[in-house]
Amino acid sequence: MLELREGEPEKFCSKCGAPVIIACPNCSSRLLGAYEGVVSTGSSKPDNFCVQCGKAYPWADRATIILQLRNILEYEPGLDDADRLELREQISVLSRPEEDEKKRIRAGERLKQLAPKGWALAMPVLTSLITGELQKKLGIPPT
Numbered sequence: 355m356l357e358l359r360e361g362e363p364e365k366f367c368s369k370c371g372a373p374v375i376i377a378c379p380n381c382s383s384r385l386l387g388a389y390e391g392v393v394s395t396g397s398s399k400p401d402n403f404c405v406q407c408g409k410a411y412p413w414a415d416r417a418t419i420i421l422q423l424r425n426i427l428e429y430e431p432g433l434d435d436a437d438r439l440e441l442r443e444q445i446s447v448l449s450r451p452e453e454d455e456k457k458r459i460r461a462g463e464r465l466k467q468l469a470p471k472g473w474a475l476a477m478p479v480l481t482s483l484i485t486g487e488l489q490k491k492l493g494i495p496p497t
Contacts, residue, residue: 378411380407381404383404383406402422408477410478419482423476423480423483424441427441441465444462481494
């Protein structure tokens, strides 16, 4: 039986103990949830990214963030199959924290060249994926 609760949500998750968030930590947009009066039998798993600012939520794992970056960049208008393949390769280099920093910077620069519009759209995802220092070197503004 589904129990509907009224009032403020709990401060911590009863399953994992993490703080409960009801709004995006980046832009304060409320998280999307169920519609009032509608009972769903589907998954109650929340989205991994804010629908307003695009930033990853704390529960999005690295693989999910990399896939989102790839989805944004690969659909740049005018890319051919060879460019898309190179994008995947450069994303792989950029997203590996153990990779040499110079290689990661070169990969980021190449991604900017290949998909400039996608690069701009991917800023919220990139800030979740790479360190502040690397962001500075790639000219990504702080959030």
